[in-house]
Amino acid sequence: MRVLVIGSGAREHALLLALSRDPGVTALIAAPGNAGTAKIAEQHPVDAASGDAVVALAQRVAADLVVIGPEVPLVAGVADAVRAAGIACFGPSADAARIEGSKAFAKDVMAAAGVKTARSEVVDNPATLDEALDRFGPNWVVKDDGLAAGKGVVVTTDRAAARAHAADILEHGHPVLLESFLDGPEVSLFCLVDGETVVPLLPAQDHKRVGDGDTGPNTGGMGAYTPLPWLPADMVTRIVDEVCVPVAAEMVKRGCPFSGLLYAGLAIGADGPAVVEFNCRFGDPETQAVLALLESPLGEVLNATATGTLSSLPPLRWQDGAAVTVVLAAENYPGTPRTGDSIVGADNDGVLHAGTKVVDGAVVSAGGRVLSVVGTGADLTAARVDAYAKLDAIKLPGGHFRTDIGLAALEGRISI
Ligand code: GLY
Numbered sequence: 001m002r003v004l005v006i007g008s009g010a011r012e013h014a015l016l017l018a019l020s021r022d023p024g025v026t027a028l029i030a031a032p033g034n035a036g037t038a039k040i041a042e043q044h045p046v047d048a049a050s051g052d053a054v055v056a057l058a059q060r061v062a063a064d065l066v067v068i069g070p071e072v073p074l075v076a077g078v079a080d081a082v083r084a085a086g087i088a089c090f091g092p093s094a095d096a097a098r099i100e101g102s103k104a105f106a107k108d109v110m111a112a113a114g115v116k117t118a119r120s121e122v123v124d125n126p127a128t129l130d131e132a133l134d135r136f137g138p139n140w141v142v143k144d145d146g147l148a149a150g151k152g153v154v155v156t157t158d159r160a161a162a163r164a165h166a167a168d169i170l171e172h173g174h175p176v177l178l179e180s181f182l183d184g185p186e187v188s189l190f191c192l193v194d195g196e197t198v199v200p201l202l203p204a205q206d207h208k209r210v211g212d213g214d215t216g217p218n219t220g221g222m223g224a225y226t227p228l229p230w231l232p233a234d235m236v237t238r239i240v241d242e243v244c245v246p247v248a249a250e251m252v253k254r255g256c257p258f259s260g261l262l263y264a265g266l267a268i269g270a271d272g273p274a275v276v277e278f279n280c281r282f283g284d285p286e287t288q289a290v291l292a293l294l295e296s297p298l299g300e301v302l303n304a305t306a307t308g309t310l311s312s313l314p315p316l317r318w319q320d321g322a323a324v325t326v327v328l329a330a331e332n333y334p335g336t337p338r339t340g341d342s343i344v345g346a347d348n349d350g351v352l353h354a355g356t357k358v359v360d361g362a363v364v365s366a367g368g369r370v371l372s373v374v375g376t377g378a379d380l381t382a383a384r385v386d387a388y389a390k391l392d393a394i395k396l397p398g399g400h401f402r403t404d405i406g407l408a409a410l411e412g413r414i415s416i
Pocket of ligand 1 (some may be wrong): 206220221279283284286
């Protein structure tokens with residue numbers, strides 16, 4: 001099977017690496033890829049948000065399966081274009097990708113499916129913003145009702161900060177979503193979904209704030225670990241039964257069945273899981289940790305989902321132990337990152353590339369999240385030691401990372 005992976009982040013590097021371990025995958029192509037993916041895949045430039053461009057490339061490289069990593073092409077309908085050209089595609093249609101592309105649509109689906117989530121209101125008129133803000137608090141959750149790469153969310157007890165963020169979103173011409181605050185630790189559960197068939201992967205936890213101790217602004221994600229030692233043993237089954245299966249069934253009922261990866265971002269409260277958000281693709285940086293433990297052949301798994309045969313796939317097999325991803329970010333991320341710095345150790349084992357490119361034969365930074373370093377081990381302690389030892393061997397001027405990925409779990413500071 002010849003597999004074309006669309007995207008250029010560490011998530012796509014992790015997908016390509018896991019695909020390269022599948023004996024059924026005979027060729028790997030990345031587009032546009034990065035300096036790391038170039039080492040394991042044939043690489044081509046592409047306008048990833050253009051269905052025509054992706055189809056033309058898939059035909060040129062004779063891809064049997066196209067895997068679309070990021071949300072932007074999915075929301076733009078690139079998976080529809082690939083399927084219309086007769087090529088199997090892992091990723092939902094534009095209609096189904098609204099589960100991420102429109103938070104208002106996701107709320108509507110959840111209401112119809114009886115899935116627990118935060119109370120919410122959409123504000124599209126600045127004149128009604130203040131009275132709407134008064135209906136929320138003392139913790140305000142302010143989101144951009146569109147794609148914002150994880151950075152469009154502000155959670156604050158400061159009403160003025162909540163108002164300023166909402167006003168900024170409105171000024172950019174987007175509606176604002178106000179939500180009640182959901183208490184409880186967060187879980188990312190990725191599920192393969194093919195119509196009403198739902199197969200969960202290992203649960204993971206992201207660390208979204210830039211600084212240790214969950215301080216500073218939100219980012220696209222600074223690190224993740226899997227599995228979650230504090231999560232009750234029955235919780236994945238509860239999330240699947242109470243959240244993912246009802247949503248998948250509701251989407252089938254609405255005529256927009258989901259095919260691909262449904263990412264449920266949840267808060268686990270005393271009375272069970274509640275949805276913070278859905279995404280229509282693998283999460284970054286959780287994927288880097290989750291796929292490090294996958295033993296099943298990923299090409300077969302993704303192809304079964306893409307071709308409507310997920311229900312006959314054998315149960316997924318996982319390596320024992322734990323995995324930790326730590327993101328190395330460029331100076332000033334999540335603001336405007338400094339780029340163009342040379343990186344030492346970028347080709348080491350366990351190092352996945354995101355914002356990198358090759359200039360004059362040297363790997364240099366080319367984005368905010370530059371590398372994801374993945375450690376594995378018999379348990380979370382060992383996986384953390386492995387990840388941070390690998391990070392020690394990397395040098396990026398001005399680079400920064402969190403030192404506490406997975407630490408609260410390890411120290412027993414997470415409870416439901
Ligand atoms: N882990 C956050 C995201 O992928 O959106």
